[in-house]
Amino acid sequence: xxxxxxxxxxxxxxxxxxxxxxxxxxxxxxxxxxxxxxxxxxxxxxxxxxxxxxxxxxxxxxxxxxxxxxxxxxxxxxxxxxxxxxxxxxxxxxxxxxxxxxxxxxxxxxxxxxxxxxxxxxxxxxxxxxxxxxxxxxxxxxxxxxxxxxxxxxxxxxxxxxxxxxxxxxxxxxxxxxxxxxxxxxxxxxxxxxxxxxxxxxxxxxxxxxxxxxxxxxxxxxxxxxxxxxxxxxxxxxxxxxxxxxxxxxxxxxxxxxxxxxxxxxxxxxxxxxxxxxxxxxxxxxxxxxxxxxxxxxxxxxxxxxxxxxxxxxxxxxxxxxxxxxxxxxxxxxxxxxxxxxxxxxxxxxxxxxxxxx
Numbered sequence: 001x002x003x004x005x006x007x008x009x010x011x012x013x014x015x016x017x018x019x020x021x022x023x024x025x026x027x028x029x030x031x032x033x034x035x036x037x038x039x040x041x042x043x044x045x046x047x048x049x050x051x052x053x054x055x056x057x058x059x060x061x062x063x064x065x066x067x068x069x070x071x072x073x074x075x076x077x078x079x080x081x082x083x084x085x086x087x088x089x090x091x092x093x094x095x096x097x098x099x100x101x102x103x104x105x106x107x108x109x110x111x112x113x114x115x116x117x118x119x120x121x122x123x124x125x126x127x128x129x130x131x132x133x134x135x136x137x138x139x140x141x142x143x144x145x146x147x148x149x150x151x152x153x154x155x156x157x158x159x160x161x162x163x164x165x166x167x168x169x170x171x172x173x174x175x176x177x178x179x180x181x182x183x184x185x186x187x188x189x190x191x192x193x194x195x196x197x198x199x200x201x202x203x204x205x206x207x208x209x210x211x212x213x214x215x216x217x218x219x220x221x222x223x224x225x226x227x228x229x230x231x232x233x234x235x236x237x238x239x240x241x242x243x244x245x246x247x248x249x250x251x252x253x254x255x256x257x258x259x260x261x262x263x264x265x266x267x268x269x270x271x272x273x274x275x276x277x278x279x280x281x282x283x284x285x286x287x288x289x290x291x292x293x294x295x296x297x298x299x300x301x302x303x304x305x306x307x308x309x310x311x312x313x314x315x316x317x318x319x320x321x322x323x324x325x326x327x328x329x330x331x332x333x334x335x336x337x338x339x340x341x342x343x344x345x346x347x348x349x350x351x352x353x354x355x356x357x358x
Contacts, residue, residue: 001030002321003091004314007098008035009062009080014043016099019310021049029318032087034059034080059083063104065303072104081105085112088296095317097288097310099301106149106291113294116164116326118333121157122293123164124149124233124300126240132224135174143169143228144221147236149291155198158182158230160333162203164292165228166210167332171323172316173227177211181226183235184215199230207339209332288313295326 004023008016017033017040024031030053033040037058044054059080063072076082081100088094089112098105102124110122127141134142145165150157162180169178182200184192189200192215203212213226218239221229231239288301288309297317301309320326 001028001093002318003030003032003088003094004317005032005034005057005084005088005094005096006310006314007080007084007096007100008033008040009059009100015306016310017043018047019307019314020054021047022307022311023314024050024054027314027318029053029314031055032057032084034084034087035062057083057087063100065101067101069103072101073107076104076108079104081108082112085109085298088298089113093321095297095299095314095321097299097301097313097317099288099303099305099310101303102148102289102300105298105300109291109294109298113296113298115293116295116330116333118330118337119160119164119293121150121153121160122291123161124236124289125165125168125292126236126289128222128240128243130222130224134224134227137174139173139175141173142224142226144236144240145228145230145292146233147240147289148233149293151232151234153195153232155195155202158195158199158232159202159206159336161230162199162210162212162228163208163332163336164329165230166208167328168290168292168325169227170209170332171325171328172319175227177209178227179213179225180210180228180230181213181216183221183229183231183239184217186217187215189215195232202340205343206336208336288316290316290320292329297321297326 006016006020008020013035020031020033021044023029025048032055034057037056040056060078061075063075063079063081081098081104084096084098085108088096106122106124115122123146125143125145126147128144129140130142133140143165145161146153166178166180169175182189182196184196189197200215206212216226216229221239288299291298291300297320299313299317301313
């Protein structure tokens, strides 16, 4: 049975606990909730749950959003993040879900969990909506990585992320041969940083289980011309937060415009479209961001995640286990590494005169 470890101290505690309780009733998983055992036990008395499937792991401290780095690191060893990830490290078929600060989760995950072979850096992946759908399930979401785990990337990191993201997209979205692009600031990589230019050169030559479609500008991201977009964690974090703000900005403009009488009719007609955009871009619909590169599914949700977000994060982690996503990632990276190693190997010298002698 799959074990799902849920950190109930990372965001909205009650929402996380309610999601865990629902999961214990509706899903065929063992549920382990991490946090203050006394407080959790008391709250569970008023929440319907399966006591045989739901267990509590006590954690002394919690890591909160807004903490400075020294405070976070001092609390981390005894926190719900550390306790939960240590348990996940011991259980092969297990998933970790948390709304704690991503920096704390990434830091502890890289300490507690082995990395996938040949992956030197982990990538935090986020999905975003596109006009073009993909795969047999008509999936509207594409993958962006990294969005915060590795702020500064070498060309080797970017090439690895391409293989990692393609393997994930192939399994989760069912895309047979994912299209992968590098995020750049122009129609090609001429003016891109050296790491991006070198990654572009390597990917153009590579033989892999994905199709490299070249560079993609920021204004092309939501068109759906790529199933996977690769960038460094600093740039990716800025981009994904910009995408998340589209619906919020639309709502604010709608409210302001409705204050003008002559605009109300037109804006009321736009309201349904903005509502649809809000639902389309709502991250709660897909749960959270997977941390790719470690050997267990780790799903990071937003700090204000509700029950739906946690339940979808649980389902995503379980799906990753069911579809052997981590094994697929390892195979995808290994295949790309083998091709590059063969391409670098010196060719044997031609023996002259052999045809004449024969």
